[in-house]
Amino acid sequence: MTTDLNFSSAFFEQFECPICFEYFKLPIHLCSLGHSICNRCKERSRNCPQCRQPFIQNSRNISLEKIFEQVSKRCKFSECSSEVTLDQWHNHQSECKYNPNIKCLECGSSEEFLINHLVRNHEYKEISMEQNECLRSFSGPMASWHSNTEWPKGIWKFGEEYLVVKAKTHSGVFHVYLYRISKNLIAISLEITNQDTGACIKFKGDIPHISDYVDLSTSPHFNCEIKQLMTFIKVQEDEQDTYKLSVKVKKKDIVMYIEEPIIEESHLDEFEEHAIEELPLDVFEDRIIEESSLDDFEV
Ligand SMILES: [Zn+2]
Ligand SMILES: [Zn+2]
Ligand SMILES: [Zn+2]
Numbered sequence: 001m002t003t004d005l006n007f008s009s010a011f012f013e014q015f016e017c018p019i020c021f022e023y024f025k026l027p028i029h030l031c032s033l034g035h036s037i038c039n040r041c042k043e044r045s046r047n048c049p050q051c052r053q054p055f056i057q058n059s060r061n062i063s064l065e066k067i068f069e070q071v072s073k074r075c076k077f078s079e080c081s082s083e084v085t086l087d088q089w090h091n092h093q094s095e096c097k098y099n100p101n102i103k104c105l106e107c108g109s110s111e112e113f114l115i116n117h118l119v120r121n122h123e124y125k126e127i128s129m130e131q132n133e134c135l136r137s138f139s140g141p142m143a144s145w146h147s148n149t150e151w152p153k154g155i156w157k158f159g160e161e162y163l164v165v166k167a168k169t170h171s172g173v174f175h176v177y178l179y180r181i182s183k184n185l186i187a188i189s190l191e192i193t194n195q196d197t198g199a200c201i202k203f204k205g206d207i208p209h210i211s212d213y214v215d216l217s218t219s220p221h222f223n224c225e226i227k228q229l230m231t232f233i234k235v236q237e238d239e240q241d242t243y244k245l246s247v248k249v250k251k252k253d254i255v256m257y258i259e260e261p262i263i264e265e266s267h268l269d270e271f272e273e274h275a276i277e278e279l280p281l282d283v284f285e286d287r288i289i290e291e292s293s294l295d296d297f298e299v
């Protein structure tokens with residue numbers, strides 16, 4: 001195995017695809033003017049993206065491939081001592097435990113600027129939130145409330161702090177997933193009110209950091225049964241068959257309240273009487289369980 005000890009950066013540049021600027025994805029293809037293009041970029045284009053000449057049928061740059069397979073390089077994160085072959089380079093950088101970047105929750109790639117990446121590649125929309133309180137809404141035809149629906153994805157900007165927002169309706173439950181990008185702890189409350197009856201449901205909790213994201217099924221998040229939400233979903237005045245749920249979003253820097261236990265279905269009658277109830281994030285249930293296990297250590 002050849003290591004990078006004696007090689008300059010100009011040497012490694014020879015293994016970068018001129019189109020995607022990443023190390024080649026094998027096999028390496030040639031155009032009629034001799035440009036080397038990685039397999040990933042070849043599949044996306046008919047002509048050489050550099051000179052517009054057609055690719056030669058079945059052409060390969062085999063000698064470059066052979067050298068490529070022999071070369072390895074020290075991982076780019078200074079604390080990491082791994083020697084990485086160039087074909088594993090991209091995978092290693094995204095998996096490397098010294099990588100300070102954030103893993104994209106949609107495609108898994110490791111991103112220094114996750115917000116830009118989400119907007120450009122995954123149809124997230126940036127939304128400025130006025131101060132620390134803002135009204136947001138989810139609207140769509142009635143069917144989108146009753147069938148399985150992925151709502152448009154967003155990034156809520158509170159000044160310099162960003163929250164990644166995903167919402168879906170699934171099996172009769174409305175889910176809202178929030179992740180913070182900044183290191184600072186953030187608590188969010190979501191409040192929905194029925195203007196006619198004054199009834200109100202409030203959810204609140206600490207927002208998990210995006211780096212703790214594993215998958216949606218295990219993420220703590222806000223959720224509520226659709227049948228419970230129905231009295232809060234209103235037909236939009238100007239558009240027929242558009243049903244809207246308005247949510248008041250409030251941001252707090254830290255949580256300064258004691259959690260109420262989550263309401264169970266059997267308490268729904270009680271819930272209606274009280275009109276205002278607070279539902280915490282699922283995560284608080286777990287915490288309560290953890291705390292009770294402290295007894296194990298009591299003498
Ligand atoms: Zn390429
Ligand atoms: Zn070319
Ligand atoms: Zn590494």
Ligand SMILES: [Zn+2]
Pocket residue numbers: 104105106107108109117121122
């Ligand atoms: Zn992505």
